Amino acid sequence: MTKNTRRTQRGEPSLSRDSIIAASIDLLDAGGDSGLTFRALSERLGTGAGAIYWHVANKDDLLDAACDAIVAQTMAMAAGSATMASQEAIRAIGLGLFDAIDAHPWVGGQLARAPARMPMVRILEGIGSRVAALGLQGNALWLGGSALLHYILGVAAQNAANRAYAQTHALVREDYLAAVGAEWSQLDADAYPFTRGIAAQLREHDDRADFLAGIDLILDGIAAQQARRG
Amino acid sequence: MTKNTRRTQRGEPSLSRDSIIAASIDLLDAGGDSGLTFRALSERLGTGAGAIYWHVANKDDLLDAACDAIVAQTMAMAAGSATMASQEAIRAIGLGLFDAIDAHPWVGGQLARAPARMPMVRILEGIGSRVAALGLQGNALWLGGSALLHYILGVAAQNAANRAYAQTHALVREDYLAAVGAEWSQLDADAYPFTRGIAAQLREHDDRADFLAGIDLILDGIAAQQARRG
DNA sequence: ACCTGAACACCGTTCAAGT
DNA sequence: ACCTGAACACCGTTCAAGT
Helix, strand or coil: CCCCCCCCCCCCCCCCHHHHHHHHHHHHHHHHHCCHHHHHHHHHCCCCCHHCCCCCCCCCHHHEEEEEEEEHHHHHHCCCCCCHHHHHHHHHHHHHHHCCCHHHHHHHHHHHHHHCCHHHHHHHHHHHHHHHHCCCHHHHHHHHHHHHHHEEEEEEHHHHHHHHCCCCCHHHHHHHHHHHHHHHHHHHHHCCCHHHHHHHHHHHHHHHHHHHHHHHHHHHHHHHHHHHHH | CCCCCCCCCCCCCCCCCHHHHHHHHHHHHHCCCCHHHHHHHHHCCCHHHHHCCCCCCCCCHHHHHHHHHHHHHHHHHHHHCCCCHHHHHHHHHHHHHHHHHHCCCHHHHHHHHCCCCCHHHEEEEEEHHHHCCCCCCHHHHHHHHHHHHHHHHHHHHHHHHHHHHHHCCCCCHHHHHHHHHHHHCCCCCCHHHHHHHHHHHEEEEEEHHHHHHHHHHHHHHHHHCCCCHC
């Protein structure tokens, strides 16, 4: 993610798709979705806005490539564990993604926005192949894989949104949760008994542990249906 | 959703928050996220852009209110069935939301973007109270409720993103799925065996049935853990 | 082949001025 | 109290012109 130094060797292009993507990731990490603009990017790279369009098609392409760089790296690390049991491997993939989105919250939003593209395919492949190794086939395999995928993407998007909201309103996690908890406590007691009841748990909960528990719930459901089919 | 007729009674404000929200929903339904602008909205309402700011705080407020109008109506309909078994009620809520997002795809994106706000609280309350009725308490209740919530929001966001992508590229569902399937079929056979294998199923699958199967998977997982706890 | 940078057609939001 | 509409500070994207 080092700053691109222009035309380091004579005749070589001063800009490359990779350096543009790396700079984009830096901007997104620093300022969230609104931190990446072609103006900020061209200033950082020391070029004009038009030059960037020679290497990327448009902003969607750029966001997709930035997201894919993070996801590809994350999946490569999580997949290194070939000797793991399938259930363990699925948890490892989930946690790897969780931590990656914790470090790069904009990735969660991008995964929710760009469906069926490479980043999602990488996750699908990682999850799906492990579900297949569990012994599922045909429709059960499809359903198990897509349930896990959608759950993971759902948590990713919500985490990203929570982070973005807190950042926009200049709140740290603690204060953000306290504010939401306070709001929920003031909901109408007849209409929102459940939400009022859990408002207190909001402050103490551990996103990462809860995320893992959700994966286990789905894995248990898969095992139960598998046992029922015999 | 009828066009606001200005100053129908003398002295009455010609604009109202409700009429602004209704017009916003129309624009979002017709043109997706990019269909809602203050310029399009003010033209449709026959006012200036500044007038709208007297009734809504900003665009986020407007999007949130539009989303909440749809979700509130959906939850009110799904909650009408008080005699249902809890598991049935959870499925009914899920399907109600699925169909609402099918009719208003932008709602899925908005749910992913605005965390812990009223639309999400309504869903949380509907789901959580039914999970509580299943007999869960304490941490198990929290985990079960949030797993179902995240799964539902994850599917909602992905469906919305798929629809938005297809609309932007002027594709009908069939052609969109065919295009994605074709892309997946051309992935490297060694790196993406799973994804290549399910590319064919992509065209035949039923989003709605798959969504329901995912809910059942989580409900089965909850039941299995409940049985284990005795 | 690659880059420049001004220009275009948009945005959300503000605000003095009106009624 | 409510509305007008021009103005402001941005966007992403294009494109003639340069090297």
